Amino acid sequence: MDPARFTQVDPFTWRIEPTGAMRVPAIIYADEALIQGMDEKVHLQASNVASLPGIVGASYAMPDAHWGYGFPIGGVAAFDADHGGIVSAGGVGFDISCGVRTMLTGIPVEDLKRVAHGLAQALYRDIPAGVGSESTISLDDIEMDDMLRGGARWAVDRGWGEERDLERIEENGRMAGARPEFVSNRAKERQRREMGTLGSGNHYLEVQAIDEIYDPEAARIFGLQVGEVVVTIHCGSRGLGHQIGSDFLLEMVGAAKEAGIILPDKELACAPINSDAGRRYIGAMRAGINCALANREILGHFTRRIFRHFFPGNELMLLFDVSHNTCKVEEHEVDGRLRSLHVHRKGATRALGPGHPDLPDALKAVGQPVLIGGSMGTNSYVLAGLATSEEKSFSSACHGAGRALSRHAAAKQWGGRQVVEELARRGIIICSPSMRGVAEEAPGAYKDVGAVVVAAEKAGLARRVAKLSPLVCIKG
DNA sequence: ATGTCC
Numbered sequence: 051m052d053p054a055r056f057t058q059v060d061p062f063t064w065r066i067e068p069t070g071a072m073r074v075p076a077i078i079y080a081d082e083a084l085i086q087g088m089d090e091k092v093h094l095q096a097s098n099v100a101s102l103p104g105i106v107g108a109s110y111a112m113p114d115a116h117w118g119y120g121f122p123i124g125g126v127a128a129f130d131a132d133h134g135g136i137v138s139a140g141g142v143g144f145d146i147s148c149g150v151r152t153m154l155t156g157i158p159v160e161d162l163k164r165v166a167h168g169l170a171q172a173l174y175r176d177i178p179a180g181v182g183s184e185s186t187i188s189l190d191d192i193e194m195d196d197m198l199r200g201g202a203r204w205a206v207d208r209g210w211g212e213e214r215d216l217e218r219i220e221e222n223g224r225m226a227g228a229r230p231e232f233v234s235n236r237a238k239e240r241q242r243r244e245m246g247t248l249g250s251g252n253h254y255l256e257v258q259a260i261d262e263i264y265d266p267e268a269a270r271i272f273g274l275q276v277g278e279v280v281v282t283i284h285c286g287s288r289g290l291g292h293q294i295g296s297d298f299l300l301e302m303v304g305a306a307k308e309a310g311i312i313l314p315d316k317e318l319a320c321a322p323i324n325s326d327a328g329r330r331y332i333g334a335m336r337a338g339i340n341c342a343l344a345n346r347e348i349l350g351h352f353t354r355r356i357f358r359h360f361f362p363g364n365e366l367m368l369l370f371d372v373s374h375n376t377c378k379v380e381e382h383e384v385d386g387r388l389r390s391l392h393v394h395r396k397g398a399t400r401a402l403g404p405g406h407p408d409l410p411d412a413l414k415a416v417g418q419p420v421l422i423g424g425s426m427g428t429n430s431y432v433l434a435g436l437a438t439s440e441e442k443s444f445s446s447a448c449h450g451a452g453r454a455l456s457r458h459a460a461a462k463q464w465g466g467r468q469v470v471e472e473l474a475r476r477g478i479i480i481c482s483p484s485m486r487g488v489a490e491e492a493p494g495a496y497k498d499v500g501a502v503v504v505a506a507e508k509a510g511l512a513r514r515v516a517k518l519s520p521l522v523c524i525k526g
Numbered sequence: 527a528t529g530t531c532c
Contacts, residue, residue, distance in 0.1 A: 244529095251530090291527080291528095292527060375527090
């Protein structure tokens with residue numbers, strides 16, 4: 051995008067003044083190079099979101115923002131129910147509660163490398179990955195509803211996780227207010243055999259080395275040490291979340307019309323928070339959040355089992371589990387007044403600063419771990435929340451590198467085998483059921499995640515704590 | 527993202 055289309059507030063803040071139907075400004079956090087490389091559609095989509103009823107503050111886009119369905123991916127927007135605020139399925143995203151968890155192994159990189167090939171094979175064999183992948187777990191109707199109400203808490207109670215994980219998961223592992231009765235039977239049917247599966251696209255399980263520490267005090271509290279290994283899992287609510295999104299997108303087109311909301315783009319379909327469709331979506335979406343939390347907890351459990359086979363007695367400690375596709379009710383200070391807002395984060399990570407009451411005691415001094423997934427074969431980062439992000443982005447930060455090339459363009463440019471071989475030469479083991487998928491996820495198809503996290507840090511959204519590099523990647 | 531178009 052042409053930087054001249056913005057009012058530059060500071061080197062990392064770019065503002066679109068309200069024009070036409072926009073009720074508030076749109077604000078993008080990025081450096082000039084990221085703005086120049088950013089999808090043209092982000093300007094339009096962030097402006098469109100700013101026109102929706104009840105929006106508070108501004109429509110925000112993170113440094114990794116790119117074109118999405120209606121709302122940009124990397125978008126943050128908060129709405130006030132008492133001022134006609136809306137909720138939008140497209141503002142959450144199709145993969146409800148897609149997110150990242152990182153687990154600490156305490157294993158030195160040298161020890162891991164000795165068993166890397168066997169470990170990769172075992173992970174690939176036991177972690178179902180790819181489109182339509184199914185696990186050995188099958189849920190009947192009662193179990194399904196228990197899972198949708200209980201999230202990771204349910205998984206722990208069923209023996210697929212550990213009690214102490216829960217305080218390291220957003221919402222302590224269980225999203226309150228979930229309403230399984232508002233989730234369609236079709237959505238539940240799709241999920242019946244998909245618990246504990248990775249899915250496809252940009253989802254992965256990665257064994258990573260801690261390469262560099264930027265903030266020694268935060269790293270110490272997070273338990274991150276250079277030369278040790280961590281495991282990061284990126285996935286979401288699989289078929290169930292996707293079906294909830296599809297069901298309600300359709301319904302919200304009608305709901306918006308009924309409420310007299312003029313949509314600049316049909317993909318912004320939404321419903322007033324205080325409406326039947328709005329309330330039902332929120333209840334169903336929260337059930338979708340629990341599905342994703344349970345899914346990542348089960349995947350963590352499978353991972354522990356495999357690691358213990360190679361490293362007897364090893365305990366994988368959960369650093370944190372955080373979503374980047376949600377709509378959550380949160381208290382935020384706006385113009386000196388505390389307001390209850392429905393905060394949509396679509397491809398944006400919650401990033402609570404130090405001292406936030408929702409953080410576990412052990413993390414209060416440094417702030418929330420903000421887990422930034424790189425693309426396959428590139429670095430990932432662990433950031434920590436900053437107090438400044440509260441007023442800048444309703445306590446949100448970026449979520450990953452963001453695509454530079456479309457899936458189609460990437461598949462035209464590279465072959466899957468070629469990508470696997472090139473990464474193997476750099477000592478990175480890739481296992482995937484889909485060579486087409488590997489080509490689409492080639493490192494060159496993504497922006498530089500390093501530039502994204504520096505921009506997030508300089509903009510005051512979150513600060514860098516550690517850099518991770520991949521050793522083994524199980525790719526969906 | 528997604529039983530990648532019921």
